[in-house]
Amino acid sequence: MNAYSLWVMEYAAVPNYPQSGLIYGMHNQGTRKLPYCYVVIKGHGKLAMVDVGYNHKAHGEVLANTYGVRGWRAPKEVLAEIGIQPADISTIFITHAHFDHMGNIEDFPNATFYLQERELSKWVWTMSLERRFRWLMLGIDPADILRAVDLARQGRLVCVHGDRENVLPGIDLHPAFDTHTWGSMYVTVRNDLAANSQSSWVFCGDLAYGYENLRGHDPEDPEYIPVGLATGSQFNLIMTTELMVKSVGGDVHRVIPPHEERLKDLFPSRITKAGLRITELALADGEKSQVV
């Protein structure tokens, strides 16, 4: 029995992204496709998402022309492929405050956004440092902060302090402080709703970009390898990976890195007319497949 349907929705991609940016230490070892995705969770009469992608109006041209990002489509078009409108989404979990994860806030007018309080407070603290510390500000769009002010005033920004269980039934938030960012978090979906779930999924944001981060280069001799970019520490990333993998009973394929192209090799998927992939991780009881 599944309580929720789970889809990973691609909304843009970089065809050739250097491996070294994704897997710590993989210098001079070529490129891979880096899809940009968010996750849709549907069940219990609720529609939720993990992250919302970037704002094309603000960043699209630069990202397309300078960094080779291709195929961006708006949430309205991407979600329509599974019969959903952005206005239907009631809950959004922001794994971290980088522009490509929280840039589309204004496209979801009826959603309440959950973000770790530390993600906000430490960014602002960082902003009080002198110019030579500006690397610590990486990936933050001032316009996103301005949009977050509006969210907060409308009572649609919930600042979470650490763990929070059952934000929706069976859906938990877990902090990953001082890892990829100051206040990253990952989302656990216990799809059987059991406290000791046998059907858990982890949506990890950028705590892992690909399977190498979760099991190393040799599946027969697994090891954790951190992502190529951390505001916090590689040690914290590795220890968080251990927590995430343990929470899914050791099955790394239930930890979902949204930038992992090889999800298609493990789960049913289809390509839309716009050339974007929809990957179906689970279907709630009675829900129709969106990919077959």
Place this chain on the structure above:
Amino acid sequence: MVDDATATYIVENKNCFEDLKQVASQLAGLLVLAAAGLKEGTPDHPVLGAARELYREANDALRRSSPTDHARKHHAHLTRAAASIGVALKEAGSGLDIDAILIPLRAGYTELERAADALPGLEKIAYDRACCGGARIQ
């Protein structure tokens, strides 16, 4: 393509643009803390002092700069941005009335975006230091 004099202007004034953007971010950050009801969202947060200092430096640099013809539009946007952000900063000094700060701050940030669009080499965020935008096409 820009002429040599404009290229020099961009190099010499890039930090002014970056600093004003940083001041806007600092103010917005303080506002979001206040609007979210977090305990750090108060006028004695160190980010406000940092914003004042940075604003003073950026404003001084802006006054000293002399734009080329090609850079005049950018310079006009930057000047208007500085004026609006200055109003927001002044308002923040008399308490965190979010509306009173947010309106000029938003106007100032819009001017910064226009300034960025008016000349090459000025980015609204540092994509090359962002995880998913880090692969610059050669």
